[in-house]
Amino acid sequence: MTFPRRFITPRIVAFLLLTVLLIWIEMSVARTVTFSQQPIVLSIGVLFDLVFVTTGVFYWLVAKPLRLASSRLIFVALLMLRVALFILPQTSLLPNQIWPFLVVFSEGLVLLIAGLNIRTIVRTYRNLRLTTDAETALRGSLTTVFGKKATELIIGEGLVLYYLLLGWRLRSDIPVDAQPLTTHRQSGQIALVIGILMVGVVEGSAVHLLLARWHPMMAFWITLLSGYGMLFFVADIIATVKRPSYITANQLHLRLGVRWRATIPRSTIATSSLISEKPTKQIGQLNGSFLTIPNVLLTFNEPICFLGPYGISKEVCQFAFFVDDPVAFVRLVAEDS
Structure with a gap:
């Protein structure tokens, strides 16, 4: 069985050779005396080179000329992240130190891909906005770049921030000939959420103080997750009121x-x-x-x-x-x- 010619082009061969060379260089760096003296700084450097540099090279040498879907960039980035974690010594990056990097990496990768495809996103959004609401149009425009599954994850994060920051400015998007259907006025939902938020702040603060004495980093992440959960409740209420x-x-x-x-x-x-x-x-x-x-x-x-x-x-x-x-x-x- 032979592979299609598009998968054995000189550009792909060049990308593979450069990637192998870069992996060899980073493996050599990870085994030097200097690396053992500055493990944190050099580990971040290795991660950056193997993930961001390799993904960038893949985009310019392969994805852009062959017009591949941007989701391929995510696959390459995650693959190289796995390679980087395999190369790095286990003692060079503690979990508490690598997780913030992974969070920043994932957010930065999404912004990078969106920036590279901003024209496609904007053009598709404008076309869909003529016949659909803003959220549906945004979902459709992002799907053309990231694919359906990745788009839903991005939208999930983005909607929380969207309603928190801009929800109070939203106007009704209900068609003139439609009948609104509200669900919050008689249910007491707003009052209940306010009560949950007040209790969450008190309990979250107490848990943070207790855990901070035993494991400061764990206290930080638990507090961060609790805070995000409360923001989700706030965004949900705003969306319920503004977008019935x-x-x-x-x-x-x-x-x-x-x-x-x-x-x-x-x-x-x-x-x-x-x-x-x-x-x-x-x-x-x-x-x-x-x-x-x-x-x-x-x-x-x-x-x-x-x-x-x-x-x-x-x-x-x-x-x-x-x-x-x-x-x-x-x-x-x-x-x-």
Whole structure:
């Protein structure tokens, strides 16, 4: 079996030779006396050379001329990161010291790829924005560069920052002929989230002080994760208020904060019923209510794909959630059922 010619071009051969040469040089550096004297600084240098330099060379020699998908850059970068960690002595980089580098590396790689493809992203976004909302257009434009799975992870992070920083400026994007569907006014969701945030600040501070005496770095990361969780709650509330669900003549657009979203053809809704408690858990069922008991249960005559944060998706046959005016909503859905 022979490989296609595009995979044995002089450019690819040159990239492979340069990569092998660079790996040999870095292996030599990792075994010098100077490396043992300055392990942290030189380890970061080795990581930078093997990951960023190699990825850059791959882009200019291979990806750009052959017009390969930018997702190949991520694959090369992760592969070279694995090679770098294999080359470096185990004692040169402690986990506490390498994790901050990995976080910065992942964020920097995404920004680098986005910058290299900014024209494609902007052009695709503008085209999609003519017929869709801003979030859907952004998701579609990033997918053309990063692929679907990577885009969902990027969007998951980006939406939290977007609603935290710009959410208060958002205007309604509900179509003129659509019926808004709010879920936060009667549920007490905002008050409950504020209460959780207050308790989280107190408990997080106490845990941080206790862990700081025993393991300062662990205390830092646990506090960072706790803080991110609280920011997620804030972003979810802002998104819920500023970007509610709505129903049109043909579709039900469910947008529950930054947690769940789905576009449901009204013809697929078999029944809509009022409930007063959380339904018994079963396969194909999803509870979309947050910090409250659902009051409406939708049953579909075919599975509906619900999209969650960070690329999570679920095929759903029944969906329970809270609506501020459940009676009016059930009546509205039943009109075309």
